[in-house]
Amino acid sequence: MKDLFRNIKTIIFAAILLLPGIIWYGAGFLSPGTIEKWDFDLKENRAMAEMPSSVLEEDYTQKLENYYNDHIPFRSVLISWEHKLTGSSESLYNDHIQGVLSAAIYGKGRDTSMDISALLASEPEAEEAFAEISEEEFIEKNGHRYRENVVKESTCRKEGEARYDCVDCEDSYTEPIPVVPHEKKLSYVQESSYISYGYTEYECDRCGRRFREDFEGKVVDNSFLPETIVGNGVLLGRHDWLFYTGDDSLAYYEGTNILGEEELKEYLVSMQKLQDLCDGRGIRLQFMILPNKEQIYPEYMPSCEIADSYKRIDRLVDYIHENSDMDIIYPMQELKEAELYWQTYYQYDTHWNHAGAFIGVQSLYAALDVETTDLRDVETERAPAGVRELIAMAGLDDAGYEPDDDYIISYKPDVSVMEEEGDMYTTWTYHAVSNSPNKQNFVLLGDSFRCFMTDFLVRDFSDSTIAHRDYADEVSDQIRKADILVIEAVERYDVQIVPAVEKVMEILLKEEETQRSENIAE
Amino acid sequence: MLFSSMLFLWIFLPIVLTGNFLLSKIPFSSQAVRIRYKNIFLLFCSLFFYAWGGIYYLFIMLGVIFVNFIGGIRIHKSGTGRSKKRVLAGTVILNLSVLFFFKYFNMVIAMIETVMALGSRGEQGGFWENFITLQGTGQLGIEKIVLPIGISFFIFQAMSYVIDVYKDTAPVQRNLFDFALYVAFFPQLIAGPIVQYSDIAKQLLERKESASLxxxxxxxxxxxxxxxxxxxxxxxxxxxxxxxxxxxxxxxxxxxxxxxxxxxxxxxxxxxxxxxxxxxxxxxxxxxxxxxxxxxxxxxxxxxxxxxxxxxxxxxxxxxxxxxxxxxxxxxxxxxxxxxxxxxxxxxxxxxxxxxxxxxxxxxxxxxxxxxxxxxxxxxxxxxxxxxxxxxxxxxxxxxxxxxxxxxxxxxxxxxxxxxxxxxxxxxxxxxxxxxxxxxxxxxxxxxxxxxxxxxxxxxxxxxxxxxxxxxxxxxxxxxxxxxxxxxxxxxxxxxx
Known part of the structure; x- marks a missing residue:
């Protein structure tokens, strides 16, 4: 009996070491389709190690081991098990243990309500325009008697048009009809919580526009939460929000990387040179720095010590405004205000979502004097976000995280894109021709944040080029022909602005040189 | 190769255990013959295990094995006290030289460089700090030597053998393969335990495997x-x-x-x-x-x-x-x-x-x-x-x-x-x-x-x-x-x- 038990033990031990390989390679040999099911994509965003070609290669064994590690039998299954295990045990820790430890060490945290007065001050008041309806049949004016003929009815969103025809002669004039007031009906009351503002929502019966009033700030968890960084630089925030700490992002948030006078000057001088060059060419130059997610969502950040609340980019933008006429925007306020209606950044990614990008685009348009649109007037549908990279980067179990919000925004559906080169999200450069009435050539050089803006930009310019700044060379023709040139960078890549500026200058000056040499040749 | 790696657990270990098991089952052969085959098989596996970290290091280890193997035989042969001592001293010095070269050479160079910097610049400031933290100046331009993994362990094992033979507490080993297996045996090669030759000499020739073991x-x-x-x-x-x-x-x-x-x-x-x-x-x-x-x-x-x-x-x-x-x-x-x-x-x-x-x-x-x-x-x-x-x-x-x-x-x-x-x-x-x-x-x-x-x-x-x-x-x-x-x-x- 004892021997039998001993033999079973040994067989099971051997099976754990041998069977996975036998099943994997056996199945791979007999029916390759089977292992594909087990070998699912873990979204590592990298090329897996390849089998070294020759034994004589340097570090052959290391390369072979790397290859094996990337191709272990049941690798995806095992890793996803580990993620599940870690995810559930760590959420148990976060929910039940960390608070106890934190209270024991630092005392109990408090919940307070967020102060949102700064956001509400600039919240445009609900339009209360009332049309004055005349009871008189005729309007007597300058000796004429006019009768009102409505050419176009006004709506809650758009003015109408009325033509006044003289009943005695052929004289007539037109006047706009003011917008009619919305027919607001109470639709929803949201209590404020950790993850939502409190508000009362009204909906216009006529146009469907949503209004929110009586805002209350989110409840803010002030308990001590340490800066816990897991996996590849992922910071665990409150309420399952994840942040990225790479590229020294935390220093931007904590205000510990403020630029000195000399550095500020470097930015200014370099940007000014390009500005002068663009002015000479009639190119409208616009700089755009986008806030890091941490700046928009500090309520979900762990307990960080903010060394200086007048931070690096605030200072840079102020410095540029004070010392030049250049236009640079940093739409922090706009994105924070938008928070009253939409989530603007992904919960599990560092990027802004499509609502955030829309708000960003409108800030850009305001600076460029292009007509802006209120997102509340655009048909918008909430959709689960497909971008959840930080969960994978943290090595956590994806299944343990709730769906996140993104929006499908049907912006200007009447404008259609007629020609397209590249893909909005996956290629470094993208060029589109649309039937937008705005015939300006638009060029934007930026980082990954650009991808989320592209679909809006192409509907507002008949010729738009959106490219990663490192690939400016590939769109040099478009840059030279641009009417509007935008240089965009997310906050944590602000240092990329100067190289991008220099690159664009090089492209523009090269054209000058070519022309000069062509003239000489002629 | 590390024990705590997938390559070891799912490839190397199953091969070794299966090989060893099959060799126990060779028909029509005595236990002694099977052990002989097994020793050769385990030696081969051990050398492969070590070579995985770098083939050059394998040659260093083979050199150490060879020197000590010959040293052991020479000690055993030189009957008189004096020459016996001389051979022992020679072998030990050779072992320690190899150990010193790979393990302490970088440290000595850093120390020399710090002293040279003091001499050339005549500066006192930071000398002791540099000296004690072993921050060389790179002045000598000597490249750093990479430490072969486990060298302190296998050299100590090899030395234990020659000393045991010298003290007559262990028999001399005349089979190079068995001796090589003693030094290079993969379970204890990289991080010990440091096996003393007298403890294992017998097991190289006769050992009993069992299901309970x-x-x-x-x-x-x-x-x-x-x-x-x-x-x-x-x-x-x-x-x-x-x-x-x-x-x-x-x-x-x-x-x-x-x-x-x-x-x-x-x-x-x-x-x-x-x-x-x-x-x-x-x-x-x-x-x-x-x-x-x-x-x-x-x-x-x-x-x-x-x-x-x-x-x-x-x-x-x-x-x-x-x-x-x-x-x-x-x-x-x-x-x-x-x-x-x-x-x-x-x-x-x-x-x-x-x-x-x-x-x-x-x-x-x-x-x-x-x-x-x-x-x-x-x-x-x-x-x-x-x-x-x-x-x-x-x-x-x-x-x-x-x-x-x-x-x-x-x-x-x-x-x-x-x-x-x-x-x-x-x-x-x-x-x-x-x-x-x-x-x-x-x-x-x-x-x-x-x-x-x-x-x-x-x-x-x-x-x-x-x-x-x-x-x-x-x-x-x-x-x-x-x-x-x-x-x-x-x-x-x-x-x-």
């Missing part, structure tokens, strides 16, 4: 792997994070967490590796001596060194301490001998002043215990104080051991006793995994075993308990495999685009 081995291997992967690696991550901070600002809480984590890491890493080695040995029919015996429950430093890295302590005891006279030639010489042994122990651990300090610190406490402290500790009725004393010293020792240089170690020890918290929060370093590793780590370092000894004796014969223990061991093995597989997960950070 295999079972013991597999249990031991699973526990060792779990100690390494689940506890040591987890706490090692914490210790690494803490040591990477600016030590001057960490504060007492984090400093203590770092010290406890590292103390547990080094114990579980090293003893886990030894457990795996002993387990693998048993699975292949070899019996190695124990290398650890719950050192953290010791009541004195002397007891600690009887329980910590036993194979190294015995090596120094047998080949240095006793030949120097041990404790039989008066108190003065005993203290001298302790000093020499622990100076060498420190040096053996690495080319840095931190290791020498670490060794000398133990020498001081061991001498103190021999002089007066030992008696006090023995008479002390509150044994808890003894534990606090031992753990305090050991932990401070590990801080010195872990720090890049002695100045950082000093700074770190200062933080342990600093009032107020530092810039970072201790909670940043905690997680469920870390808490569990700390809990199991502390309980499993001997305290639980010591207090449940009688209960365990009673349970040992209980079948249900036996089954539960086995399930626990299998669960640990599976958790280790999952954890190691997850270690290969390496997503690319794409945000740069």
């Amino acid at each position: 295999f079972e013991e081995g597999q249990t031991r291997f699973c526990y060792g792997l779990a100690k390494k992967v689940l506890i040591a690696n987890t706490l090692g991550g914490v210790a690494d994070q803490i040591w990477a901070l600016e030590i001057g600002t960490i504060g007492a809480g984090i400093a203590w967490l770092g010290a406890v984590s590292y103390s547990l890491q080094i114990y579980y890493d090293f003893s886990g590796y030894s457990d795996m080695a002993i387990g693998l040995g048993k699975m292949l029919g070899f019996r190695f001596r124990e290398n650890f015996s719950y050192p953290y429950i010791s009541c004195s430093i002397q007891e600690f060194w009887r329980r910590w890295h036993i194979s190294l302590s015995s090596w120094f005891k047998n080949y240095i301490y006793i030949p120097l006279g041990g404790n039989r030639k008066g108190l003065h010489k005993t203290c001298r001998n302790i000093f020499i042994v622990f100076l060498l122990t420190g040096i053996w651990h690495g080319a840095n002043f931190t290791f020498i300090f670490w060794g000398l610190m133990y020498a001081v406490f061991l001498i103190a215990e021999r002089l007066f402290l030992g008696r006090m500790l023995e008479k002390n009725p509150v044994k808890l104080l003894n534990h606090i004393y031992v753990l305090g010293i050991v932990m401070i020792g590990w801080i010195i051991f872990r720090s890049d240089n002695i100045l950082i170690a000093g700074e770190y020890i200062g933080q342990l006793f600093r009032a107020g918290s530092g810039k970072n929060s201790i909670l940043s370093y905690l997680s469920m995994r870390v808490l569990l590793a700390l809990l199991f780590g502390i309980l499993g370092s001997g305290f639980l075993q010591k207090h449940t000894e009688k209960l365990m004796d009673r349970l040992r014969s209980n079948a249900v308990w036996g089954c539960a223990v086995w399930l626990w061991q299998i669960l640990l093995l599976i958790l280790c495999i999952i954890s190691l597989a997850a270690g290969t997960y390496n997503p690319f950070i794409y945000f740069q685009f």
Whole structure:
């Protein structure tokens, strides 16, 4: 009996070491389709190690081991098990243990309500325009008697048009009809919580526009939460929000990387040179720095010590405004205000979502004097976000995280894109021709944040080029022909602005040189 | 190749165990013949195992094997005392030269460069700091030598053989393959235990494998792997994070967490590796001596060194301490001998002043215990104080051991006793995994075993308990495999685009 038990033990031990390989390679040999099911994509965003070609290669064994590690039998299954295990045990820790430890060490945290007065001050008041309806049949004016003929009815969103025809002669004039007031009906009351503002929502019966009033700030968890960084630089925030700490992002948030006078000057001088060059060419130059997610969502950040609340980019933008006429925007306020209606950044990614990008685009348009649109007037549908990279980067179990919000925004559906080169999200450069009435050539050089803006930009310019700044060379023709040139960078890549500026200058000056040499040749 | 890698667990180990098993089944052959084949097979596997880390290192090891093999035969042949001694001295010097060259050459170069910089510039400032932290200037332009893995272990093993042959405590080995297997046997090749030739000479020729020995081995291997992967690696991550901070600002809480984590890491890493080695040995029919015996429950430093890295302590005891006279030639010489042994122990651990300090610190406490402290500790009725004393010293020792240089170690020890918290929060370093590793780590370092000894004796014969223990061991093995597989997960950070 004892021997039998001993033999079973040994067989099971051997099976754990041998069977996975036998099943994997056996199945791979007999029916390759089977292992594909087990070998699912873990979204590592990298090329897996390849089998070294020759034994004589340097570090052959290391390369072979790397290859094996990337191709272990049941690798995806095992890793996803580990993620599940870690995810559930760590959420148990976060929910039940960390608070106890934190209270024991630092005392109990408090919940307070967020102060949102700064956001509400600039919240445009609900339009209360009332049309004055005349009871008189005729309007007597300058000796004429006019009768009102409505050419176009006004709506809650758009003015109408009325033509006044003289009943005695052929004289007539037109006047706009003011917008009619919305027919607001109470639709929803949201209590404020950790993850939502409190508000009362009204909906216009006529146009469907949503209004929110009586805002209350989110409840803010002030308990001590340490800066816990897991996996590849992922910071665990409150309420399952994840942040990225790479590229020294935390220093931007904590205000510990403020630029000195000399550095500020470097930015200014370099940007000014390009500005002068663009002015000479009639190119409208616009700089755009986008806030890091941490700046928009500090309520979900762990307990960080903010060394200086007048931070690096605030200072840079102020410095540029004070010392030049250049236009640079940093739409922090706009994105924070938008928070009253939409989530603007992904919960599990560092990027802004499509609502955030829309708000960003409108800030850009305001600076460029292009007509802006209120997102509340655009048909918008909430959709689960497909971008959840930080969960994978943290090595956590994806299944343990709730769906996140993104929006499908049907912006200007009447404008259609007629020609397209590249893909909005996956290629470094993208060029589109649309039937937008705005015939300006638009060029934007930026980082990954650009991808989320592209679909809006192409509907507002008949010729738009959106490219990663490192690939400016590939769109040099478009840059030279641009009417509007935008240089965009997310906050944590602000240092990329100067190289991008220099690159664009090089492209523009090269054209000058070519022309000069062509003239000489002629 | 590491034991705690998927390549070892799912490729190398199954091949070795299957090969060894099949060789036991060769029909129509005697046990002796099978062992001969097995030795050749295991030698081949061991050389492959070592060559995996770099083929050049294999040649170094083969050189050491050859020199000592010839040395052993020559010692055996030269009957007279004098020439015997000469051959022994020659072989030992050759061994030590190789060890010195690979292990201490970089350190000496850095020291020379620091002295040269002093001479050439005539500057005094920072000299001692540079000297003690071994920051060379690169002035000599000599490239750094990469240390072949496990060299301190296999050279000590090889030396034990020639000394045993010299002392006639072990027979001379005339079979090069068997001798090579003794030095290069993969279970103990990289991190010990340092097997003394006299312990294993017989097993190379006759050893008995059995199902029960295999079972013991597999249990031991699973526990060792779990100690390494689940506890040591987890706490090692914490210790690494803490040591990477600016030590001057960490504060007492984090400093203590770092010290406890590292103390547990080094114990579980090293003893886990030894457990795996002993387990693998048993699975292949070899019996190695124990290398650890719950050192953290010791009541004195002397007891600690009887329980910590036993194979190294015995090596120094047998080949240095006793030949120097041990404790039989008066108190003065005993203290001298302790000093020499622990100076060498420190040096053996690495080319840095931190290791020498670490060794000398133990020498001081061991001498103190021999002089007066030992008696006090023995008479002390509150044994808890003894534990606090031992753990305090050991932990401070590990801080010195872990720090890049002695100045950082000093700074770190200062933080342990600093009032107020530092810039970072201790909670940043905690997680469920870390808490569990700390809990199991502390309980499993001997305290639980010591207090449940009688209960365990009673349970040992209980079948249900036996089954539960086995399930626990299998669960640990599976958790280790999952954890190691997850270690290969390496997503690319794409945000740069």
